[in-house]
Amino acid sequence: MGRSAVDTLGRMTSDGRERPGEKQRGPVVLRGSRRNEETTTDQRLLDSRGPSDWVHTDPWRVLRIQAEFVEGFGLLAELPRAVTVFGSARTSRDHPEYALGVELGRALAEAGFAVITGGGPGAMESANRGCKEAGGLSVGLGIELPFEQGLNDYVDVGINFRYFFARKTMFVKYSQAFVCLPGGFGTLDELFEALTLVQTKKVTKFPVVLMGSEYWGGLYDWIAETVCGNGKIGEKDLALLHVTDDVEDAVSVVREAYKAWEDTH
Incomplete structure (x- = not known):
């Protein structure tokens, strides 16, 4: 023709x-x-x-984003029950909050949970360290940042992400709970995103534990007195948060929530 x-x-x-x-x-x-x-x-x-300008175009970025989801799902698909621990990358190793993170990681591992963190230094390293030293599975989901250098040495299984939203999906999808050690904007971001997902029933039976009443107490009081007090959230929404200084108490909250989740699946 x-x-x-x-x-x-x-x-x-x-x-x-x-x-x-x-x-x-x-x-x-x-x-x-x-x-x-x-x-x-x-x-x-x-x-x-x-020219190589095409690698910076939006269609190419879509493929990179897709690849991050594929890599993440592939790596974590067979992960056992797990808890994500957040906290500041700036926590020094000689700080009591670092010791608290090590204790928490160890207790979660002994309770049969893998520990997932952002894979960085500070509080994240402490939880990975406690888990690894107790013989648990220590997971790090890193992010490309200008001021953090790779995954910490206590990560057994790790992956680095370019995009925050792909990484956040992995934290929620493969965890049964979030535990927040004292942290900054990144920790607050993850905290409130988790609360929003639970409140809107995007995820269920998902406890959020705040470790350190002195650090988190002011925030909790503001949420209770101002946010809830003005009707912006309900009493049941406030109950999604659990503040404690006790590692055993934190692990108990996680255990009970996981058992309730198991009973419905």
Whole structure:
């Protein structure tokens, strides 16, 4: 079949009318001046010459995002029951909060839970360390940041993410609870996102424990007196938060929630 016939067929509608000049690029239809592209997708793929600006385009970013989800799901699909521990990367190893994180990680491991953290230093390292030293599975989900250098040495299974939202999905999908050690904006972000997901029933039977009443007490009081007091949340929403200084109490909250979840599945 000659070119003119192909062009004519390509421009005919189902009822025999001629459609505007167009070019198909996979599922995409290009018309008018947009169709004047000389190369095909295969040709551009196989031809290694030319500028590299395409790696910074949004369609390429979509593939990177997809790859992060695939890698994360593949790595964590067979993870045993787990608890995510958040906390500040700035917590020093000689600080009492670091010792608390080690104790918490150890207790969770002894209770049969894997420990997931952001994989960084400080409080995250402490929880990974406690878990690993107790023989548990220590997991780190890192993030590309200008001021944090890779995964800590106590991570058994780890993955680094480019995108916060892909990483956040892994924290929620593969955890049975969140425990927050004292931390900054990152910890607060994860805390309130978890509370929102539980409040809106996107996730169920998901306790959120705040370790350290001196650190978290002011925030809890503000939520109780101002946010709940003004009717912005309900009493049952306030009950989603559990503040404690006791590691055994924290682990007990996690255990009970996990048992309730098991009973419904």
